[in-house]
Amino acid sequence: MQSVAAALDRLGELAASPTVSRLAAAFEAAGHELALVGGPVRDAFLGRPVNDLDFTTDATPDAILAIVKPIAEAHWDIGRAFGTIGARIAGETVEITTYRADAYDGASRKPEVVFGSSLEDDLTRRDFTVNALALRLPKLELVDPSGGVEDLVAKVLRTPAAPEQSFGDDPLRMLRAARFSAQLGFTVEQATEQAMTDLAAEIDRISAERVRDELTKLLLSRSPRSGIRLLVESGLAERVLPELPALSLERDEHHRHKDVYEHSLTVLDQAIDYEIERGVLDSPDLVLRLAALLHDIGKPATRRFEAGGAVSFHHHDVVGAKLARKRLRALRFDNDTIAAVSRLIELHLRFFGYTDGAWSDSAVRRYVRDAGDQLERLHILARADVTTRNRRKADQLAFAYDDLEERISVLAEEEELAAVRPELDGADIMRLLDVPPGPVVGEAYRYLLEVRLDEGPIGPDAATDRLLAWWASREEPHA
Template structure:
């Protein structure tokens, strides 16, 4: 085992023992130690009540203290090592969380033993403990064995566990993504049977589990488990709706399967920490997951056995915005993911006929700060098995990106503005602030995108020419 984080844990255990209190490292940190993963955030449980161990924790955590979880029996503290590394701890009184059938929040009842506390945890792999300072390993439910097998199982009957805290069902599919585990058959069956119980959990808590799932090393496995469990029908119904049989001859690929491939490919296209889209990128992964959710509503069977999805990009963008709002995502995430869904087909016309410089400028201007993500989503979405088509598409994308680099050497795409600003427009045309100034500004921006930077005299001449055509006095 890796004992790197234990000096602080042992010290804290001795401080608790001096006052006659039990202390044990529990949950994720113990699991991660067995998996040889590093952790500097340590969770403990104790026989002491918050008011009893608060002075101890404040004395240990001389670099920070917090008590936001006091009503749940939890206090936290932090200290820095000489090398600057922060070690954060949270201590919770032995407890049991029970839910009323229609309640979204647990009722906290203090317990009286470590084993009793462990029995109320979500899965056996998180129901292991290490007593400190004596370093006694406690594993009453076979968590170490399940960890070795890669199995998720509840310490008590799964129906009772999920009835007590329905969010544990979401955690199960999240651990599939994060740890690469499989859900035990009886646990999986209980999730399927009780999926509607997730409805009492707040959108914010569900969202947080989805984010952790998507940012994991195996988001596809997590999404597939989410759909198979029936939970997606309750929290993200647009995703299982992609499981379409497109035609009776099965000539068209299933949209859900395609989406999973796109998600995998998008993850592979993320960059290192110094690249334009550092991994893991929530915005790109959400866009990959949602880029085709407009297809079920726009599907049409055409003559000759063809299937069409006209305007699924625009419809999908609206559905994306609605779903992400319902899940209480931040406004900037909602805007960015919706924009990527709406723009994800934009490049396809380039393959048939390379764009003018004007069209390239518009593409970059419309993508804005999403340009790098949009290109990666577009590449990920090109899942054809036809090698020739795939090569043509990739070459076209390479060519367009090189043209953008060449154009950027001549002009600043990020600061494209008309060659005359609003104040100058009003002065040149003798206008007061109003709609006509806005129309003139828009025209000059279009002119700038079409023609690139031009001499100031040329821009003024164009402005006067346009105004002579559209002015009521002309």
């Protein structure tokens, strides 16, 4: 947290930039108010990078367009219905929004857009006091009607209006509270948190797409654990991601010191650390983080009490993959993300068989083949899934995975393992067997792939001999 003077100096430098100064002069010449608002002002106080330039004004969307057209390299009005006009000015992208006074009607899943009349009223209708800060331009006057600067100092999230009113106006703000608590490391004020609990059911009025976007932003923060906890403890997770709180009732047979919920949060923490440490993925990685958080959601449905007091969760990987697909579809995630996350969950236990006995080269090839383009994420997930407090056991598992990755690396150099395929393709099979396209070609290809996985590269000539021998051994007629 920077001092007020330092923050204002930083905001003054920002206001003097070509983009902001040009925009401020244009609005002043047109007789309209303009203020830098929200995140950029907040981040100037926090010493964080200012990446987005958001402005608010008393001008209508039509008036905003008329003002920015002469000074912009490009402009767009895709958000015009909500009062927002976008533009690129002096090489930077900006968004300018008419003062707002939005509210939900109590039934609709989208806000009713109502334009406001003053900057102060606009700010008091915003989500949190720390985002209800503005810098009037060009006079550089800080506007803070709700005590946002004090809350920044105290690292507290609080709504400008009564939290019941704020969350009633837009229930998505409850998810934003969880997201900002994780992103900023702030604590949610007690009355605000209580309102989240009391009004959790109101989140059902929000579209799945908006919920998905907030959950995504939360998961992409550096340390999402505190935000996830807030969702679970407030009851919001029960409405938007019910598989997560269900884990808190179960005991993990591998990690008896934690329930599965705590274990899953630890796996997420460790996956993020590995993601950053290894530097191979584009960080932050949403697919990895979703898979880490949800990897054990199949356990509640598969829990069985065995003789002697043991607990088993057989096939929770397969069940969990199905549950993840269903939940992510309901949240409107894209098909590629759904497929990748569910595949990782399905495969996340595979490595633990490696420690039971030496894998053959064939088993290593199958591990790589089954992981496909998710191999690096699977490496991280498998490592992160080790949360035992038994240091010796943890070291053994880490050494085992080091060994597996080394074997994959060696085999990859020798065999181009990342693209495991038979030496003969479909055209070769049809030519050698004199058959048209059809199921038999796929059957032959799968046979040759099994040979390739079992024995490694054998060369085209040997593959031809094996194919012809397989064909001759078939019991059905070749006609």
